[in-house]
Amino acid sequence: MSINWPQSLVPEIAERRCIIVLGSGASAGSLSSDGKTRPPNWSKLLIDAANLLSADDKKVVLALVANEKYLDAAEIVVNRSNEADYAEFVRDVFVEPRFEHSEIHEQVLALDAKIVVTTNYDDIYETYCKTGKGSQGYNVCRYYESHALNDVRSKMRIILKAHGCVSDPQRTVLARTQYHRxxxxxxxxxxxxxxLFLANTLLFIGCGLADPDFNLLLESTNIKCPSAHPHYAVVENGVPLPLRQATRTVYNVECLEYEAGQHQEVVDALKELNNKVSNWRRTHS
Structure with missing residues (x-):
């Protein structure tokens, strides 16, 4: 199956009224410098982090992950692990492998959105943006920095890191209590x-509906304001109907589905979307 891009989304992106939100899945296609490792999804990250815990705590975390209760598992990891050990773990997972950018990163950059929000700790996308044609035009603001509004009002393209960055592992956000703090x-x-979320269309890429980053971001943002224009999330097919309906009703987010496990479909669909956006910009400039 192929992603069916809504016709109304094309001008939203072309005229830069769409914010692209990148989750962990956007980096899933990245490879380490030795070609052996990929960034973890939420399940693998929490399973690996459970090794920082005592045997009893680890058992609880693994059971929670098996039931996709990721936020509960994250709470135990954050509160029961040694802070220094956890910071070192984040560096080992996201810095040491020296990940290269993915094809999804290439296609997202080509869409040339004014604002990209990412919940990822890794710096793969922003590093890629600072090479080639993006080298002079991108600024990065982490949630604990103060220049985000100035960046929004500038001509710069900006990357907002809502959950922190590997540059400061102790400020990365994993658990709900950390996010509220x-x-x-x-x-x-x-x-x-x-x-920004109220005034723009959102396109979530690499964010599963059960992922903590997706839920925390929507939990903190009042995007329930009635609108005829929905937000969109690119997700694997098979999402239960009640969950899709709840996501649409509560957050006004519509699912754009692709075949489960066929991530090349997302890349191909983004290439198609880029063509549509480029054509729009050419004919409406």
Whole structure:
């Protein structure tokens, strides 16, 4: 099956009224410098992090992950592991492999959105943006930095890192309590994110509906304002109908499905979307 891009989404992207939100799946196609390792999804990240815990805590975390209760598992990892050990774990997972960018990163950059929000700790996308044609035009703002509003008002393309970065592992956000603390301590950033999410169309790429990053981002942002224009999430098919309906009703997010496990379909679909956006920009400039 192929992703059927809504016709109304094309001008939203072309006229830069669409914010692209990147989750862990966007980096799944990246490879380490030795060609042996890929960035983990949420399940693998939490399973590996469970090795930082005692045997009893690890058993609980693995059971929670098996039931896709990722936020609960993350809470145990964060609260029961040694802080220094956890920071070192984040570096080992996301820095040491020296990941290359993926084809999805290439296609997202080509869409040339004004704003990309990412919940990923890795710096793969922003590193890629700072090469080639993106070298002069991109600025990165992490949730604990203060220049996000200035960036939005500038001509720069910007990357907002809502859950922190490998550059400061102890400020990465994994658990719900960490996210709520980040909101309290960095109100300006998250208020801005609220406003941006209300005023723009969102396109989620690499965010599963059960992923903590997807749920935390939507939990913190009031995007329930009635609108005839939905937001969109590229997801594997097979999402239960009640979950799809709830996501649409509560958050106004419509699922754009592709065949489960066939991630090349996402790349091909993004290439098609890029062609449509490029044609729109040429004919409406």
């Amino acid at each position: 980040a909101q309290r301590e960095h109100t300006q950033f998250f208020n801005l994110l609220d406003s």
